[in-house]
Amino acid sequence: MDLDAFVQTHAREWSRLEQLTRRRRLSAAEADELVSLYQQVATHLSVVRSAAPDPGLVQRLSMLVNRARQAVSGRREPVWHGVGRFFAVELPAALYRAGPATVAVALVFLLVAGASGWWVAATPEAQAGFGTPAQIRQLCDVEFAAYYSENPAASFAGLVWTNNAWIAAQSIAFGITGLFPAYVFLSNAVNVGATGGVMASCGNLGTFFSFITPHGLLELTAVFVALAAGLRLFWALVDPGPRPRVEALGAEGRAMIGIALGLVPVLFVSGLVEAYVTPAPLPTWARIAIGALVWAAFIAYAAVIGGRAVRRGETGDVRRETRGDLDLVAG
Structure with a gap:
């Protein structure tokens, strides 16, 4: 897989998902878009891990997918959970x-x-x-x-x-x-x-x-x-x-x-x-x-x-x- 071409093809989707995860309030259309992009980027992460496991890109997409998952589920893990x-x-x-x-x-x-x-x-x-x-x-x-x-x-x-x-x-x-x-x-x-x-x-x-x-x-x-x-x-x-x-x-x-x-x-x-x-x-x-x-x-x-x-x-x-x-x- 050409990693550079893959990044260039999907960079706009990743950027959009990151924007949506940082918003406090979403419209109905934006919420649907968030769920769709979350599923797509999770698939991208799986593809990168299996075909071209670049550490920097994998870490970036892992963090993005994790934030999107929290945004979709509406649940934030308190800091004390990690300490516990x-x-x-x-x-x-x-x-x-x-x-x-x-x-x-x-x-x-x-x-x-x-x-x-x-x-x-x-x-x-x-x-x-x-x-x-x-x-x-x-x-x-x-x-x-x-x-x-x-x-x-x-x-x-x-x-x-x-x-x-x-x-x-x-x-x-x-x-x-x-x-x-x-x-x-x-x-x-x-x-x-x-x-x-x-x-x-x-x-x-x-x-x-x-x-x-x-x-x-x-x-x-x-x-x-x-x-x-x-x-x-x-x-x-x-x-x-x-x-x-x-x-x-x-x-x-x-x-x-x-x-x-x-x-x-x-x-x-x-x-x-x-x-x-x-x-x-x-x-x-x-x-x-x-x-x-x-x-x-x-x-x-x-x-x-x-x-x-x-x-x-x-x-x-x-x-x-x-x-x-x-x-x-x-x-």
């Missing part, structure tokens, strides 16, 4: 699909952190990197616990939230490189493990876990999800499977960026727990129980709601009419 679908379908589906990679990242993280902690606890030379024996004792007995309460809770929660959200977003956005997620993963695992090792060398390992666990369950899980999402994007580039590489990257990229947006409120909650629950004058079991409760809610959201969405065929990608077209034009 994102949190009820797209985000949990994307989290569920990233689940196996998230579990793998978590297991390796724990192994690296454990090895780092054991090495620091057993090696005086490694402990010396944290300061003199007096400074290490001050860290173990005072500074570690004081870190969570030395600043006003509201400002501390905001600082923790924005810092973690930024790290998560970078891990996903730069995940295609494969290097940035690995760097974030290793640096965090080594730092967490080394801090635990220093606390263990002072006999304060219980204090370490009592302050890390309440917020760390949700916070570290969110970081693991971000790292897994970034690595999924990298893997789509390396092994796109039966899909064209551009299509695989587009689909995974949209779903993984959705995860980045979805982790913002999750990390906000973990920031609140870290600022208000972790340093609270409550029994250790109560603080850990609160942290475990919000963590379990997130796991259930991803596993139960996400699992149902995936079994219905959802992938975490946006709906077809809003994603454009990814087919390449030959020639």
Whole structure:
């Protein structure tokens, strides 16, 4: 099919349909014309998709047909419908699909952190990197616990939230490189493990876990999800499977960026727990129980709601009419 000739032949019809969809009121004749043009342009879209799938033209006609459909049906989808679908379908589906990679990242993280902690606890030379024996004792007995309460809770929660959200977003956005997620993963695992090792060398390992666990369950899980999402994007580039590489990257990229947006409120909650629950004058079991409760809610959201969405065929990608077209034009 000669695409240029096709566009030139039908451009007037497309322009007229666009004019009609933008009008608030239509006469009876214009309403009939709108329905007729809607049917014609829907056919044109089908022809272009099958015979000459130019991405720009397909996206233009898709949007035009979608507006015409809304005009014909007299129904506009409120913005909150899209937001609701994102949190009820797209985000949990994307989290569920990233689940196996998230579990793998978590297991390796724990192994690296454990090895780092054991090495620091057993090696005086490694402990010396944290300061003199007096400074290490001050860290173990005072500074570690004081870190969570030395600043006003509201400002501390905001600082923790924005810092973690930024790290998560970078891990996903730069995940295609494969290097940035690995760097974030290793640096965090080594730092967490080394801090635990220093606390263990002072006999304060219980204090370490009592302050890390309440917020760390949700916070570290969110970081693991971000790292897994970034690595999924990298893997789509390396092994796109039966899909064209551009299509695989587009689909995974949209779903993984959705995860980045979805982790913002999750990390906000973990920031609140870290600022208000972790340093609270409550029994250790109560603080850990609160942290475990919000963590379990997130796991259930991803596993139960996400699992149902995936079994219905959802992938975490946006709906077809809003994603454009990814087919390449030959020639």
